[in-house]
Amino acid sequence: MQTPAQPICERLNAVMTRIRDAERRYGRPSGSVTLLAASKTQPAERLLAAHACGQRLFGENYAQEMTDKMAALTALDIEWHFIGPIQSNKTKFIAEADWAHGIERLKIAERLDAQRNPDRPPLQVCVQVNVSGEASKSGVAPVELPALAEAVAQLPRLRLRGVMAIPAPETDFDAERRAFAAVRHAFEDLQRRGHALDTLSMGMSDDLEAAIAEGATMVRIGTAIFGPRNQPDAPQTRTKR
Numbered sequence: 001m002q003t004p005a006q007p008i009c010e011r012l013n014a015v016m017t018r019i020r021d022a023e024r025r026y027g028r029p030s031g032s033v034t035l036l037a038a039s040k041t042q043p044a045e046r047l048l049a050a051h052a053c054g055q056r057l058f059g060e061n062y063a064q065e066m067t068d069k070m071a072a073l074t075a076l077d078i079e080w081h082f083i084g085p086i087q088s089n090k091t092k093f094i095a096e097a098d099w100a101h102g103i104e105r106l107k108i109a110e111r112l113d114a115q116r117n118p119d120r121p122p123l124q125v126c127v128q129v130n131v132s133g134e135a136s137k138s139g140v141a142p143v144e145l146p147a148l149a150e151a152v153a154q155l156p157r158l159r160l161r162g163v164m165a166i167p168a169p170e171t172d173f174d175a176e177r178r179a180f181a182a183v184r185h186a187f188e189d190l191q192r193r194g195h196a197l198d199t200l201s202m203g204m205s206d207d208l209e210a211a212i213a214e215g216a217t218m219v220r221i222g223t224a225i226f227g228p229r230n231q232p233d234a235p236q237t238r239t240k241r
């Protein structure tokens with residue numbers, strides 16, 4: 001096991017090795033999976049350390065925390081992804097990111113579209129699908145996904161790139177794969193409907209291999225890079241802030 005004290009570069013390299021091994025094992029082209037560092041609750045210095053090891057994509061879950069880190073690290077060529085649930089009263093801040101993964105309501109997408117700075121490229125977005133039924137609260141049901149994607153694709157300051165999912169945790173690899181396969185089917189269904197999508201955002205520290213086996217193009221990895229988020233009152237343990 002790796003410990004939090006282990007240098008971030010070694011942990012990043014270990015994660016990259018897992019990704020490249022999984023690409024090989026499951027017949028994915030080498031380099032077809034991108035690593036997004038999920039850096040919620042990590043201080044800006046730790047993102048800086050990861051950036052120094054070559055990491056460029058970072059994912060944040062809380063609007064205020066992302067805004068603070070963007071300001072602290074403004075000189076760096078970081079691509080900022082917002083990966084948390086998007087509250088209506090926070091869209092102004094989330095519209096400043098490069099990407100937003102958790103689009104599950106048209107109203108939120110419309111606010112992001114209205115608030116996106118017209119001088120910047122469109123906000124790159126994924127619609128979030130729930131393939132776990134009642135076991136998960138986030139994302140739209142697969143049957144509702146086409147209508148949401150169609151509406152989001154019409155918004156001029158957003159660019160629909162793909163589908164994001166956080167399936168409920170499973171205890172075995174085959175069950176993980178089945179859940180990720182359901183996400184891939186929803187993604188392929190949107191492609192068949194004519195959407196030019198290139199991003200399947202799924203897979204975390206514990207299940208990235210199963211996600212890559214089922215076609216993930218972007219894995220969102222926190223713990224395996226930064227160590228456990230074990231502060232008792234850490235923001236990710238709250239539902240709102």
Ligand SMILES: *Cc1c(COP(=O)(O)O)cnc(C)c1O
Pocket residue numbers: 038040061083084166203204205206220221222223224
């Ligand atoms: C925290 C988080 C991750 C990373 O989870 P780990 O298990 O720490 O790798 C990925 N996606 C989202 C949406 C997250 O909130």
